[in-house]
Amino acid sequence: MKFSKIARSFLAGATALLFLAPAAQAAVVSVSFANSPVVVPNNIDGVYFNFVTGQRSTTEFAGYDFNPYNNNSGLTFYGAASPSGILATGTPGTTAQARVLQFGDLISAAGQYNQFQTRGDNFDVTGQEYVGLRFLNESTGILNYGWALMSTTAGNGFPASVLGYGYENTGLSITAGQTAAVVPPPAAVPEPASIALFGLALGAMSLLRRRQS
Numbered sequence: 001m002k003f004s005k006i007a008r009s010f011l012a013g014a015t016a017l018l019f020l021a022p023a024a025q026a027a028v029v030s031v032s033f034a035n036s037p038v039v040v041p042n043n044i045d046g047v048y049f050n051f052v053t054g055q056r057s058t059t060e061f062a063g064y065d066f067n068p069y070n071n072n073s074g075l076t077f078y079g080a081a082s083p084s085g086i087l088a089t090g091t092p093g094t095t096a097q098a099r100v101l102q103f104g105d106l107i108s109a110a111g112q113y114n115q116f117q118t119r120g121d122n123f124d125v126t127g128q129e130y131v132g133l134r135f136l137n138e139s140t141g142i143l144n145y146g147w148a149l150m151s152t153t154a155g156n157g158f159p160a161s162v163l164g165y166g167y168e169n170t171g172l173s174i175t176a177g178q179t180a181a182v183v184p185p186p187a188a189v190p191e192p193a194s195i196a197l198f199g200l201a202l203g204a205m206s207l208l209r210r211r212q213s
Contacts, residue, residue, distance in 0.1 A: 030166035030179035037161035040068045051146060051167050052137055065135035066148055075120035075157025079133055083143055085113030087132030097122055101130035101176040107145045108173030126154045130176035142171045
């Protein structure tokens, strides 16, 4: 009777250990404002975002990563100093134009990133478009690549709003619209220790059956 209880306890413990696995952490972080878009004020301040902390404000604060606003001629994007910046085309500087991205377009180190003011003339249409950027993650010190989904209006881009954003937090590239997804981990090949535990569990089952027969 005593042996039977010990065998059952050991079997339960060994079986539980076989199914313990560390939780995977996704490298892509994303936030959606689809149900409550963040309006970009039609003024020189606009709205400021810190992608890492989630802070946002219509008043400038230290450490912001992304700032859509109206520079008095239409929708404009402001990024922090180098190496941060807005994915752009044209001559670097205040006349560079933010690239309009479609879902799935690559945002990586291969792009041209403009610091400070980046014009958004190509966003002066009615629709939804992605803008790419990179910023220094203050929590890790790593340069991260990300995107923001904009809703804009023909004319000068306003009314405008931000529908969401995402970034890759390990420094790798990301595609426009890529979001964090919970994906079941692939079936792993058992490690030697796991195989040994499985063998012990089988042995315990065998002994338990002999005692009961």
